[in-house]
Amino acid sequence: VMLRRDLDDEFYDDLLEVLVGADTGMGVAETFVSALRLRVKTERISTAEQALAGLKAEMLEALNSRDRRLSLDQSPSVVVVVGVNGSGKTTTLGKLAHRLKEEGRSVVIAAADTFRAAAIDQMKVWAERSGTLVVTHQLGADAGAVVFDAIASAQARGAEVVLVDTAGRLHTKSNLMVELAKVRRVVERATGAPPQETLLVIEAPTGMNAIAQAHAFHEAMPLTGIVLTKLDGTSRGGTIWAIESELNVPVKLVGLGEGIDDLNVFDPAAYLDALFA
Amino acid sequence: SLSERLTNIFDRFSGRGKLSREDVEAGLREVRMALLEADVNFKVAKAFVESIRERAVGSEVLESLSPGQQIVKIVNEELVRLLGGEQRRLRYSPQPPTVVLLLGLQGCGKTTTAAKLALAVRRDGHRPMLVAADTYRPAAVQQLAKLGKDNQLPVTLPQGGMLPPELCAVGVAEAKRLNCDVVILDTAGRLQIDEKMLDELKEIRKRVDVGETLMVVDAMTGQEAVNVATAFDAAVSIDGVILTKLDGDARGGAALSMRQALGKPIIYCGVGEKPADLEPFAPDRMASRILG
Numbered sequence A: 001v002m003l004r005r006d007l008d009d010e011f012y013d014d015l016l017e018v019l020v021g022a023d024t025g026m027g028v029a030e031t032f033v034s035a036l037r038l039r040v041k042t043e044r045i046s047t048a049e050q051a052l053a054g055l056k057a058e059m060l061e062a063l064n065s066r067d068r069r070l071s072l073d074q075s076p077s078v079v080v081v082v083g084v085n086g087s088g089k090t091t092t093l094g095k096l097a098h099r100l101k102e103e104g105r106s107v108v109i110a111a112a113d114t115f116r117a118a119a120i121d122q123m124k125v126w127a128e129r130s131g132t133l134v135v136t137h138q139l140g141a142d143a144g145a146v147v148f149d150a151i152a153s154a155q156a157r158g159a160e161v162v163l164v165d166t167a168g169r170l171h172t173k174s175n176l177m178v179e180l181a182k183v184r185r186v187v188e189r190a191t192g193a194p195p196q197e198t199l200l201v202i203e204a205p206t207g208m209n210a211i212a213q214a215h216a217f218h219e220a221m222p223l224t225g226i227v228l229t230k231l232d233g234t235s236r237g238g239t240i241w242a243i244e245s246e247l248n249v250p251v252k253l254v255g256l257g258e259g260i261d262d263l264n265v266f267d268p269a270a271y272l273d274a275l276f277a
Numbered sequence B: 001s002l003s004e005r006l007t008n009i010f011d012r013f014s015g016r017g018k019l020s021r022e023d024v025e026a027g028l029r030e031v032r033m034a035l036l037e038a039d040v041n042f043k044v045a046k047a048f049v050e051s052i053r054e055r056a057v058g059s060e061v062l063e064s065l066s067p068g069q070q071i072v073k074i075v076n077e078e079l080v081r082l083l084g085g086e087q088r089r090l091r092y093s094p095q096p097p098t099v100v101l102l103l104g105l106q107g108c109g110k111t112t113t114a115a116k117l118a119l120a121v122r123r124d125g126h127r128p129m130l131v132a133a134d135t136y137r138p139a140a141v142q143q144l145a146k147l148g149k150d151n152q153l154p155v156t157l158p159q160g161g162m163l164p165p166e167l168c169a170v171g172v173a174e175a176k177r178l179n180c181d182v183v184i185l186d187t188a189g190r191l192q193i194d195e196k197m198l199d200e201l202k203e204i205r206k207r208v209d210v211g212e213t214l215m216v217v218d219a220m221t222g223q224e225a226v227n228v229a230t231a232f233d234a235a236v237s238i239d240g241v242i243l244t245k246l247d248g249d250a251r252g253g254a255a256l257s258m259r260q261a262l263g264k265p266i267i268y269c270g271v272g273e274k275p276a277d278l279e280p281f282a283p284d285r286m287a288s289r290i291l292g
């Protein structure tokens, strides 16, 4: 999209547009573009191809500097997914259960969204598809109780991982955010440690509000990673630049579709290729 | 806020007496930044600033004692004008039933909105029928069935291996049989680049006489709002937009992007998870929200 042209002001403006269009926000975009301008000058870069390659290399280095692995070495390891309504938490958990089973791990799911219509049914379908035991209570039950039971179940059968689905909640609703701290306490009481992974699920189509979401959720329940879903669409989730640098929380997984296999480990090179496609 | 940032900029210039056009340019840059922060599309934000430039460099600003406030006033007025215009509620068909087709990206709130819309039309004295035409998402049918049951709303459920277009036709027939005069079709979330799923929407509109094709959009949608809207519009001609999750703190710039891209009105706002949480769109409130 940006190649075979002169390194003029229009090139840099178009680059800004590509980055902002990917939802990086103007601040992040201008930081990258002004750094590139300086680099072009000091390294005497002469073609757009070289400039863009240089920018990509710099961005790749930044992304590669983070550890993006899931930590799952406790017994059991508890993974909690949190995030705003509709971002893809339940679907992601179903995919993750499948992935972990394929890796030879034993998994128990806690269907702890006891609020939304058919949320438990939805989690049950994914549990069945991935061949995973799912612990459920009834609609309206205490979410913490479901988590407690699921962990007890895992401990009883020596399961390695407990995946906890939570109800979607807007980060502006303080009563709902306080509920997350309660889930964390239940895990601590049941296992002696906080959840090993607390993953914020944000969807690629979301704009600048994703950054506010990340800050708010991190404050309510310290995050260990981000899942960026719906990257199979045309949005590029550029807010991850600000989120990673401001919170030091890495993107660990990406959702690339609605099927059970559509969950990948975050691949910086692939991400950048898509960004500049 | 924009007004604070403009005041800071113009206070620096005020010592020199009258503002110049260059000074106003700095202010216009701040306006563009504010719109981008609010998720207004890059091109839409640029065009917006162009459209207010003439007024911004006019005497109403240059000779004002508070030029920053004057620019904010101009921006607000123009936003309200662009967002408002044709303001309307749901259009009921002259020949019942009125069929409403809800479509949009995954997770934007269609199923929840379907139930909300049903309650809204019932408050208007109509008799709604919900059609659970999402045969893909796990437990999507159960979700709408539960919402229907909790709110005493009839729901047409899939029978046999029925595909969505046929199911929608069955839903309309069922509505006529039960004397319902509004049929709300809940469909599966889909990407605007999924040709097969766009064809499904076209097929639904062939099988059923759709009165209102409404795109449901998450208020926190970012830059791609324009591309998403225009692609859906090209496939099935959107009549209006329902913006959801406005009970959050997303600035909602997608609203302006959608309005510019489609030239169609935003009709309703989803302001919560409960079936009562649907309000008519208010352009003045949306404008100040976008401005921040």
Ligand SMILES: Nc1nc2c(ncn2[C@@H]2O[C@H](COP(=O)(O)OP(=O)(O)OP(=O)(O)O)[C@@H](O)[C@H]2O)c(=O)[nH]1
Residues within 6 Å of the ligand: A083, A084, A085, A086, A087, A088, A089, A090, A091, A092, A113, A116, A119, A166, A167, A168, A169, A201, A229, A230, A231, A232, A233, A254, A255, A256, A257, A258, A262, B106, B107, B137, B189, B191
């Ligand atoms: N295209 C695409 N769709 C996805 C992806 N992940 C989830 N979805 C879809 O997004 C919609 C919402 O997914 P859910 O898993 O129900 O989201 P959630 O966060 O659990 O929603 P709530 O529990 O209601 O807050 C569903 O239609 C999913 O199929 C993805 O990576 N790509």
Ligand SMILES: Nc1nc2c(ncn2[C@@H]2O[C@H](COP(=O)(O)OP(=O)(O)OP(=O)(O)O)[C@@H](O)[C@H]2O)c(=O)[nH]1
Residues within 6 Å of the ligand: A085, A086, A116, A168, A170, B104, B105, B106, B107, B108, B109, B110, B111, B112, B113, B134, B137, B140, B187, B188, B189, B190, B244, B245, B246, B247, B248, B269, B270, B271, B272, B273, B277
């Ligand atoms: N806070 C808030 N939540 C909403 C609103 N509208 C919908 N939701 C929530 O958003 C999530 C997704 O809503 P759904 O109705 O399942 O969305 P959908 O578009 O039907 O999803 P798919 O069918 O998977 O594409 C659910 O948790 C809803 O409760 C709203 O206006 N405000």
Ligand SMILES: [Mg+2]
Residues within 6 Å of the ligand: A089, A090, A091, A113, A119, A165, A166, A167, A168
């Ligand atoms: Mg869920």
Ligand SMILES: [Mg+2]
Residues within 6 Å of the ligand: B110, B111, B112, B134, B137, B140, B187, B188, B189
């Ligand atoms: Mg739905």
